[in-house]
Amino acid sequence: MRFAITGASRGIGRATALRLAAPGSELALHYHTHSAEAEEVERRVVQRGATAVRLAADLSRTGEVHRFSEELLRRWSSIDGLVLNAGVYPRAPFDRISTDEFESCFQTNVFGPAQLASELLPALRRSAHGASIVFVSSVLAFTGSTRGAHYASAKAALVGLARSLARELAPTIRVNVVAPGSIDTAILAGDSPERRRDRERTIPLGRIGRADEVAEAVAFLLSPGASYVTGTTLHVNGGVLPA
Numbered sequence: 001m002r003f004a005i006t007g008a009s010r011g012i013g014r015a016t017a018l019r020l021a022a023p024g025s026e027l028a029l030h031y032h033t034h035s036a037e038a039e040e041v042e043r044r045v046v047q048r049g050a051t052a053v054r055l056a057a058d059l060s061r062t063g064e065v066h067r068f069s070e071e072l073l074r075r076w077s078s079i080d081g082l083v084l085n086a087g088v089y090p091r092a093p094f095d096r097i098s099t100d101e102f103e104s105c106f107q108t109n110v111f112g113p114a115q116l117a118s119e120l121l122p123a124l125r126r127s128a129h130g131a132s133i134v135f136v137s138s139v140l141a142f143t144g145s146t147r148g149a150h151y152a153s154a155k156a157a158l159v160g161l162a163r164s165l166a167r168e169l170a171p172t173i174r175v176n177v178v179a180p181g182s183i184d185t186a187i188l189a190g191d192s193p194e195r196r197r198d199r200e201r202t203i204p205l206g207r208i209g210r211a212d213e214v215a216e217a218v219a220f221l222l223s224p225g226a227s228y229v230t231g232t233t234l235h236v237n238g239g240v241l242p243a
């Protein structure tokens, strides 16, 4: 099985790559600037019996997304799973978010993944197993976010995009969303200890989640076990009820 994962050098993308690595699987590991970390992920997935290719691209730039797709399509004629995980989490009060910042947030979190899915469609359609796309959204798409209106609305846009593609690409390609809650990755690294305690207090399971717990959900949606699941959102948030 061939899986392409964006943002695979760290966090949820890295955990997903490790989870999907198995004898016989082929992984395309996209990364942006963390080349040493991406190399380390490649080493780990190869140790698990998979083969891997590492490809760098800034997904906020249309030309780079296109170059990435072309490179991947040159190497692979078919793709079985596409995980659109790379994203940025900017934070600011609504009245301090400039139009440029709004646009930049949408560029990386929505337009980049949409362009990538579109350009890789020919290879996804050639999957012998029935391909699957998983978008990584966020619980904030459902709850809203104070100091993150651009992020929450971009992540909500991904849900609409996935539901639309689930209809449009059926029955050949399944399309779903994983919506993580608070997960222990670099994205939360700026939290103060008090902020972290505040987060934990609001989570019924009483703790921040782990990247590998999100990777399990992604792996399920990519697997034959999810063969009748499309257009849905799998929430991985410790019980924080989405609106």
Ligand code: NAD
Binding pocket: 006, 007, 008, 009, 010, 011, 012, 013, 031, 032, 033, 034, 057, 058, 059, 060, 085, 086, 087, 088, 089, 108, 136, 137, 138, 139, 179, 180, 181, 182, 183, 184, 185, 186, 187, 188
């Ligand atoms: P992370 O910061 O470790 O990972 C983000 C990834 O996106 C990195 O690999 C980074 O290189 C990549 N990326 C960022 N900007 C990019 C660009 N311009 N071009 C290409 N790649 C770029 O954090 P993470 O928590 O692993 O985040 C993964 C996804 O999960 C993101 O989409 C994030 O919004 C989402 N998410 C995370 C949490 C959380 O609490 N950690 C919660 C909800 C959703």
